Amino acid sequence: MNRLRKKLDHLISIKEKALVAYLVAGDPDLDSTLDLMHLFVKSGVDIIEVGVPFTDPIAEGPIIQKAHDRALKNNISLPNIIKLVEDFRKVDDSTPIILMGYLNTFSFHKELIDKSDQHGVDAVLVVDIPGELSISSYGISNPNIDSISLISPTTSQERIEKIAKNGSGFIYYVTLRGVTGSSNLDVEEINSNIKKIRSYSDIPTLAGFGIKSNEDARLLSEYSDGIIVGSSIVDMITKQSESRNFDRIGEYLRGLKNAIL
């Protein structure tokens, strides 16, 4: 059993909700990313989602897009990111790590991704492949690496069933129509869709996109097995990229974790 499944099973057994935090590898630089990952864990984060920068990140809002651009200026690519995960594992061998990115970069490094469990990666989330497919459809199949599928408010009943049955690790429920960092959460819709997903699958369902405040976090955690927070963290990283003083991010994450307890 990989770290991700172990962690989620454990949280469910103690009736806690998972806090997943996202950052873009190499923004503002790889050393800061490593420091931030450790800070995340210290501040109550259960699972880390590492963004793999891409030139054309079509699912991202302006905050995360700009982080991708900055990382690309630092020449960050998958080989550096795998090295980053290895460095992180020297200190922390239990926090699950998910790589999140776009098919073109992943399929360009198929062999690297296929063996990435040996370097400490637990799951891969490819934003631009249809949910009923997984990375194995693209020649990357390793039972130790979960392929996280997305379900959105517009996913049809028929496809919810297919995706839910096909997913591994957890189902990522996209809470709104829009790119990362948008607003306007529709709680009733979220609740009813997550119920549908659970009727087809036993794997946990986590909710992400549009979570900014402790209140958002608390509300969504009532209906899901955990929450995923990205843009608001990346925004804080951006604002502190000169000083490299990320203490406020620690406070912010502790607030979120307390809100979902």
Add this chain to the structure above:
Amino acid sequence: MKIDKQKFPDTDGFFGEYGGKFVPETLMYALEELEDTYSKLKDSEDFKKEFYADLSDFVGRPSPLYYADRLTKHYKSGKIWLKREDLNHTGAHKINNTVGQILLAKYMGKKRIIAETGAGQHGVATATVAARLGLECHIYMGAEDVKRQSLNVYRIKLLGAHVHAVDSGTATLKDALNEALRDWVTNVDDTYYIIGSVTGPHPYPMIVRDFNSVVGFELIDQSKALFGRMPDAIIACVGGGSNAMGAFYPFIDKKETRLIGVEAGGNGVSTGEHAAPLNDGSPGVLHGARSYLMQDEVGQVKDTKSVSAGLDYPGVGPEHSWLKDIGRAEYVAINDQEALDAFHTVTKLEGIMPALETAHAFAYLDHLPKDFDESTNIIVNVSGRGDKDINTVAEIDGIKF
């Protein structure tokens, strides 16, 4: 091998190994909805009647196939015929597709129209059909292109559409497409996205090809009427590839016709500074489809270079990638200077000022195969007129207004 062109794309949207639907999950339902609507409507008599009536009375079709006497004498390599898409309403082939897609939007009850544009021709063609139906319209355009194509930007605004200058990434067509996709993800319930080329996720490459293949079907009839047989070659420029695909598609199973696509060679293919993925790219995934792509050694999309905004795109329609691999079409590249020279040559010899995109197709007349002689019939698809490029050409020629 006989190619059954009806069989492509397959039910998953693939042309061989190219195409597909590589989009965020939120858009999957919109693509399915579009596919369902299109498969129901495309053979319905009412829909066809409405589409062809608009092509005839609003666009001004059929466009002539015109014998270019002085170009023929100039090149001495065959009879040169021009498919006059430049004479269409709004000045380019782009209107064929937008007239069709706005009908789909109408049947689907969508109230809001979005589109990306490079040279601005697709933006104009979209704003035009949206104005005609009184629909709210938003056009995404790279900030760099807003500068190079200021005339078209103003035309789009006059038509009542909103222009959004996109300054992310390289601030050109690919970034406009990214932004349009983001808009669509956000407003998917009430918004129809009119993609302007045979690119993007399935079913777009098929739909855009089908609507624009009126060009090729007219060419079959016109060739029979004017020279009694099928042409020996059709030459068309390729950015995303919609004008070429529209002309090529009806000829895919007519082996006597050579299909020649001309990509933008920018500073020259060997310099790496160009927009010619079929000549110097490798398969990758961008904007929802797998196709030839200009990318670097770690799978990041490369910057492109072309004097023509409409060809300045790192990807290409998946059906072209397939036609290249199976050897049914040939793809060549013409650099900026050759295209500019051809722009002047055609303007002076024929009194027809081609778009800079189209000038790439004309420039290939300098490189015609050696076995072409005076009995050869060559068609150049004049995808658009050059009025929009006057500022660009003047600037290059050192002229200030």
